Amino acid sequence: MEYGLDKRSNALKTFNTTFIIIWLLIACFPFIWTFWGSFKVRADFFSRADWWYAISAFNTLLETGGQFTSKAYSEAWTEGEFWKASRNTIIVTVFVVSISLFLGTLGAYALSRSTERYAFWILIAALIFRAMPHITLVSGYLFPFFELQIWGILPTTIVVLVAINQPFTLWLLYSFFKTVPKELDESALIDGCSYFQAFRYIIMPVMWPGVITAGLFSLMLAYNDFTVTALLLNQENHTMVPKIQSYLGTNQHEGNLMWAVSAVVSATAPLFMLVMFFQRQVISGLTTGAVKG
Amino acid sequence: MPNKTFFWFFLPTGLAMILFIGLPIISTGIQSFYAQHDQVVKEVKKCDPFGCTVSIVVDQEATSILRDEKPLGKFNGFGTYIDRNHLAIEQISDFWKETDSFGEFINQVTNLPFYKALLFTLTYCLFVTPNVLLLGFIIALSLNAISRKIRGPLIFGTILPMIVTPLVGSLVLFWMIDAEGIIGANLQLMMEDPYLSLKSSRTLTWITIIIYGIWHHSPFAFVVFYAALQTVPQEPVEAAIIDGASRYQRIRHIVLPHIYPVVTFVALISLMDNFRVFEPIIGFSAEGSAQSLSWLIYDNLVNEEVILFGSAAATSMMTIIGIAILLAPVLIRTWKEFRTAR
Numbered sequence: 001m002e003y004g005l006d007k008r009s010n011a012l013k014t015f016n017t018t019f020i021i022i023w024l025l026i027a028c029f030p031f032i033w034t035f036w037g038s039f040k041v042r043a044d045f046f047s048r049a050d051w052w053y054a055i056s057a058f059n060t061l062l063e064t065g066g067q068f069t070s071k072a073y074s075e076a077w078t079e080g081e082f083w084k085a086s087r088n089t090i091i092v093t094v095f096v097v098s099i100s101l102f103l104g105t106l107g108a109y110a111l112s113r114s115t116e117r118y119a120f121w122i123l124i125a126a127l128i129f130r131a132m133p134h135i136t137l138v139s140g141y142l143f144p145f146f147e148l149q150i151w152g153i154l155p156t157t158i159v160v161l162v163a164i165n166q167p168f169t170l171w172l173l174y175s176f177f178k179t180v181p182k183e184l185d186e187s188a189l190i191d192g193c194s195y196f197q198a199f200r201y202i203i204m205p206v207m208w209p210g211v212i213t214a215g216l217f218s219l220m221l222a223y224n225d226f227t228v229t230a231l232l233l234n235q236e237n238h239t240m241v242p243k244i245q246s247y248l249g250t251n252q253h254e255g256n257l258m259w260a261v262s263a264v265v266s267a268t269a270p271l272f273m274l275v276m277f278f279q280r281q282v283i284s285g286l287t288t289g290a291v292k293g
Numbered sequence: 294m295p296n297k298t299f300f301w302f303f304l305p306t307g308l309a310m311i312l313f314i315g316l317p318i319i320s321t322g323i324q325s326f327y328a329q330h331d332q333v334v335k336e337v338k339k340c341d342p343f344g345c346t347v348s349i350v351v352d353q354e355a356t357s358i359l360r361d362e363k364p365l366g367k368f369n370g371f372g373t374y375i376d377r378n379h380l381a382i383e384q385i386s387d388f389w390k391e392t393d394s395f396g397e398f399i400n401q402v403t404n405l406p407f408y409k410a411l412l413f414t415l416t417y418c419l420f421v422t423p424n425v426l427l428l429g430f431i432i433a434l435s436l437n438a439i440s441r442k443i444r445g446p447l448i449f450g451t452i453l454p455m456i457v458t459p460l461v462g463s464l465v466l467f468w469m470i471d472a473e474g475i476i477g478a479n480l481q482l483m484m485e486d487p488y489l490s491l492k493s494s495r496t497l498t499w500i501t502i503i504i505y506g507i508w509h510h511s512p513f514a515f516v517v518f519y520a521a522l523q524t525v526p527q528e529p530v531e532a533a534i535i536d537g538a539s540r541y542q543r544i545r546h547i548v549l550p551h552i553y554p555v556v557t558f559v560a561l562i563s564l565m566d567n568f569r570v571f572e573p574i575i576g577f578s579a580e581g582s583a584q585s586l587s588w589l590i591y592d593n594l595v596n597e598e599v600i601l602f603g604s605a606a607a608t609s610m611m612t613i614i615g616i617a618i619l620l621a622p623v624l625i626r627t628w629k630e631f632r633t634a635r
Contacts, residue, residue, distance in 0.1 A: 016438055016439070023435075024450045027454050033469060034465045051475045106306065131565045133612055143324055199302075241458055244460065264464060272453070272456070
């Protein structure tokens with residue numbers, strides 16, 4: 001709000017800047033600190049004696065002879081089988097994103113072009129489904145999945161994540177499709193296109209921003225999920241987040257807590273890169289539903 | 294769009310939602326009426342020169358046969374709902390009779406697992422949601438006043454706590470706040486109390502998790518409010534400045550009314566998300582002093598010996614009812630708006 005008439009006092013400006021700096025410190029410092037600490041040995045990052053060790057790298061020097069060590073990373077990725085977890089995460093994420101976008105665009109397009117009353121009720125139902133805590137759904141899955149013997153494998157988890165993701169994707173894409181003028185596909189229909197052709201050749205090409213936003217959110221859901229993946233996958237198929245938790249469970253073992261630290265950094269870094277790259281889309285996605293009503 | 298076309302377009306996503314969100318809720322409902330089988334016991338007579346003794350042992354074979362035959366367990370009706378681990382009707386009426394003062398009664402009741410979890414979940418929602426709205430709004434106002442050129446990186450920094458998964462977010466904080474971490478160790482030094490730690494006090498644990506919640510959710514409120522602030526019309530604001538309105542008055546009487554619908558949206562989403570609080574409890578290893586409804590379900594589902602499907606399902610159903618109560622005002626309002634719009 002840069003109004004020509006609005007004169008800010010210097011005191012207010014200083015206060016404002018200080019506030020932003022403090023907030024940014026609170027928001028970012030934990031990540032910077034964890035990143036820094038992941039290159040130390042456990043005795044430094046979790047020091048009983050003196051927290052300054054984490055900066056001066058007292059024990060890291062003693063144990064490895066250098067200021068920084070990547071031991072935690074190499075061990076977690078090989079011995080800790082984090083490579084397997086990240087492979088699983090990639091598989092799950094790729095499939096969840098592509099399937100949810102495919103289902104979501106079709107459904108949201110239909111919802112945005114329907115004038116019937118049931119479209120409204122479907123959106124309300126989706127809102128209710130969106131509110132369900134995932135763990136309550138998981139408690140519904142476990143028993144049938146055990147009986148059908150489809151528990152523990154990646155495809156089951158992918159389908160479940162796609163379904164859990166649908167309500168949000170539908171709402172998001174619905175508000176995007178609403179912004180595409182109806183005349184566009186109506187003229188295509190008059191020219192003899194079928195609804196599917198109008199959707200495929202007329203609407204989809206102008207929908208890329210919306211699709212990218214929806215894709216990013218599906219990706220974040222699949223990538224970040226803990227509840228579903230921890231309970232529906234067996235040890236062998238665990239994705240990154242449940243894997244990190246499994247390192248914590250045995251933290252009596254010295255190496256393991258540092259594995260968790262390095263695994264947290266390894267899992268977070270790609271996500272941060274992605275969001276940095278697509279920041280505009282993330283923000284527009286969060287706001288379309290809200291601002292456009 | 295004709296109904297038939299709509300049907301085919303909507304079929305895949307509709308099917309996915311019915312199969313994996315609708316049916317599981319029904320499955321949870323059915324499971325909540327069943328409880329796991331009791332172990333089959335048999336009497337074993339053991340004789341030695343001094344006489345015979347009869348001891349009771351678990352018949353492993355018969356137990357596993359019974360479990361294989363009826364994997365769902367035995368029918369229990371509403372038994373699971375009212376047992377000690379859930380609504381605990383019996384215990385509560387006992388407490389009511391036995392305790393002298395109301396405070397003591399409340400104390401006893403909130404020690405029961407379900408009520409303990411409910412109390413934590415509600416406290417968490419009650420403290421986190423308003424603070425998230427407030428902090429998010431202040432950050433949005435504040436960032437909005439900063440030069441447009443450097444806003445991009447600042448926004449990126451601001452939304453970091455939101456994009457990491459709650460488990461990672463809480464771990465990252467926990468490693469700093471823990472007795473061996475940078476903040477925890479310095480607090481111990483400052484307070485001159487070597488035993489001060491997160492796990493030692495229930496209140497401290499609750500406060501930490503609530504602070505985590507505010508840290509994690511504020512960016513979401515910020516992003517939405519920030520976008521809404523961009524749509525505030527300039528003319529009334531300028532008119533107010535000419536008329537001599539103070540900064541506070543401008544915010545109170547022009548900006549807030551304009552973004553009011555967005556505030557309700559953020560409050561609703563934030564409430565829904567806070568009600569399912571679960572991962573931070575694992576991240577902060579706070580199971581001992583803070584348990585939420587979702588955590589209770591998780592705990593039943595990862596039970597070592599037998600997975601307590603019935604117990605988890607009963608808690609799930611009550612959580613869903615809780616969500617329904619939270620959502621009811623919004624749904625009623627939407628329905629009224631929809632009716633008047635028609």
